[in-house]
Amino acid sequence: MAIERTxxxxxxxxxxxxxxxxxxxxxxxxxxLIVAMKxxxxxxxxxxxxxxxxxxxxxxxxxxxxxTSGPLVALAVEGENAIxxxxxxxxxxxxxxxxxxxxxxxxxxxxxxxxxxGSDSHESAERELAIFFDAKDFVTRKHDxxxxxxxx
Ligand code: IDP
Ligand code: MG
Numbered sequence: 001m002a003i004e005r006t007x008x009x010x011x012x013x014x015x016x017x018x019x020x021x022x023x024x025x026x027x028x029x030x031x032x033l034i035v036a037m038k039x040x041x042x043x044x045x046x047x048x049x050x051x052x053x054x055x056x057x058x059x060x061x062x063x064x065x066x067x068t069s070g071p072l073v074a075l076a077v078e079g080e081n082a083i084x085x086x087x088x089x090x091x092x093x094x095x096x097x098x099x100x101x102x103x104x105x106x107x108x109x110x111x112x113x114x115x116x117x118g119s120d121s122h123e124s125a126e127r128e129l130a131i132f133f134d135a136k137d138f139v140t141r142k143h144d145x146x147x148x149x150x151x152x
Contacts (some may be wrong), residue, residue, distance in 0.1 A: 003145065004082040007128040009117035012070035014107075015039075020073045023103055023116055026089055027077050031149055033141040036076035036133050042068045050131050053092065062112060074132040078141060079149060083125055086118040 008027060010020040028034070042050070047064045054060050065113055077086060091102025098105035108114045119125035 002081055003078060003080040003150070004080075004122070004125065004127065005076055005078045005144040006083045006086050006119045006125045007117070007132060008075045008077055008086060009067075010075075011067060011113075011117060012072050012116055013066075013113045014115045015071050017107075019107055020114070022077065023107075024073070026103060027075070027086060030079070030085065030089060032079040033088065033144055033149070034075055034081055035076075035078050035139055035141055036137045038070055038074045038132065038137070040074060040132075041071045044068055046131060050128060059112065066112060076129055076133055076138060078145070083119055083122065087120060089120050090116050120129060 002010060010023050014020050015021055024034070047067045048055065051060065051063055051067070078089060079085065089103060091098030091104035093104075093114060094111045095104045095108035098108070099104060103116050104114050119128050
């Protein structure tokens with residue numbers, strides 16, 4: 001069993017459409033525990049750092065414009081295999097390919113306005129969490145994990 005921490009973003013389209021609560025509740029219902037959360041607007045420098053792997057691609061400038069265009073909600077969530085599990089709840093990057101029942105399959109139409117971000121590996125999670133949060137931002141939910149989440 002691996003207890004993991006991952007970065008989730010309710011992107012500016014989600015906040016603008018008043019769906020951030022709906023999205024956050026999907027992670028909560030799965031049992032993932034929020035251990036840090038911020039409503040914030042990214043500047044270009046932080047956005048380019050977050051999406052550095054896409055620098056040079058045709059959609060990079062549009063992606064940075066969009067992610068900096070309004071407030072987003074950044075969350076650190078924790079749980080068993082949370083990195084893959086959160087990606088499963090999000091659905092495929094292109095909403096047309098995302099299953100109905102996933103966040104993107106239920107709420108999005110186009111790839112550039114797909115509502116939610118989730119780290120895709122341990123390395124990404126560690127790198128991305130450090131872009132959005134300081135060590136002091138995290139609370140401990142060890143008691144909740146032990147009581148409700150982890151099989152003894
Ligand atoms: P992910 O968000 O599912 O991890 P990535 O491939 O890491 O997908 O791409 C990051 C974000 O960039 C996507 O969520 C999407 O909003 C945007 N994006 C990815 N590919 C395209 C594209 O071909 N056109 C426009 N936007 C794209
Ligand atoms: Mg990605």
